[in-house]
Amino acid sequence: MVKVFIDPGHGGVDPGAVANGLQEKEITLQLAKEIQKILLNEYENIAIKMSRTTDQTVSLNSRTALANHWNADIFLSIHINAGKGTGFESYIYSNVGKMTKxxxxxxxxxxxxxxxxxxxxxxxxxxxxxxxxxxxxxLTENGFIDTLQDSDRLKDPEFIRKLARGHVFGLAKALGLKKKDHNVTNSPSSQPLYKVQIGAFKNRKNAELLAEQAVQSGYNVIIIEE
Known part of the structure; x- marks a missing residue:
């Protein structure tokens, strides 16, 4: 089982960078959830844990401690840049091993x-x-929130999905993830798949709170809007 820890930057009382009608904490969470959804739906033998699944305050110590305690195979921290620039950049810690690079x-x-x-x-x-x-x-810095060229792209749900795909494709290649064979489920000899629903809510926030509890307990969770 490959363990991927996804860390949506900021949250709660810490909005991160704010500009052009956007808050960094909202975009990072949106992007992280899309990455999680794609990985769980399309790849085998993978477990996902997130530092937060709602707009909540999580300390830096809590983020790293949770990932370390879970023995994650990779830690992916998602951020949006600021400073009137444009484009994408990524970061690792100095003096790390060849695998991280x-x-x-x-x-x-x-x-x-x-x-x-x-x-x-x-x-x-x-x-x-x-x-x-x-x-x-x-750590990825996905565009500049205070540059109109980048912020307009970050406001587009289709671009967020495309950006999430980029993260997923990169993770899959780096970790050697295997895609699910969706045709197998249509075979007469295939094993059935059983799903369990643990809640239904009119308020999405209540659904997210229950989902977070399930994730913290080690379950893979998908929220479906009907």
Missing amino acids: KYQDIIHNTIIKQVGFKDRGKKQADFHVLRNTKMPAV
Whole structure:
């Protein structure tokens, strides 16, 4: 089982960067959930845990401690940049092993190819989530919230899905993930798949709170809107 820890940056009282009608914490969560959904729906032998699944405050120490306790195979931290620039860049901690650098190279190059962002380079930084994780950790900065060219793209749900695909393709290549054979379920000899619904709510926030509890207990969770 490959364990992927996804860390949507900021949240709760910490909105992150704010500009052009957007908040970083909202975009990172939207992107992280899309990555989670694609991975669980389309790839085999994978478990996902997220540092947050709702708009909640989570300390940096809690994020890294949760990933370390879970013994994740990779830590992916998702952020949106600011500072009037444009494009995509990624970060790893300095003096890390070859595996982390390999993961950064693959994920970075795949995202650039998928979405066509300006390539701002593969960088190193002394960020807490990169320094205090025991597993390979990569942080992505997905466009500039305070540059109209980038923020307009980040407002487009289709672009967010495309950006999520870039992350997923990069993770799949780096970790050697195998895609599910969806044709197998149509075979007469295939085993049936049983699904369990644990709640139904009119308020999405209530659904997200229950989903978060299930995720923290180690279950894979998908919220379906009907």
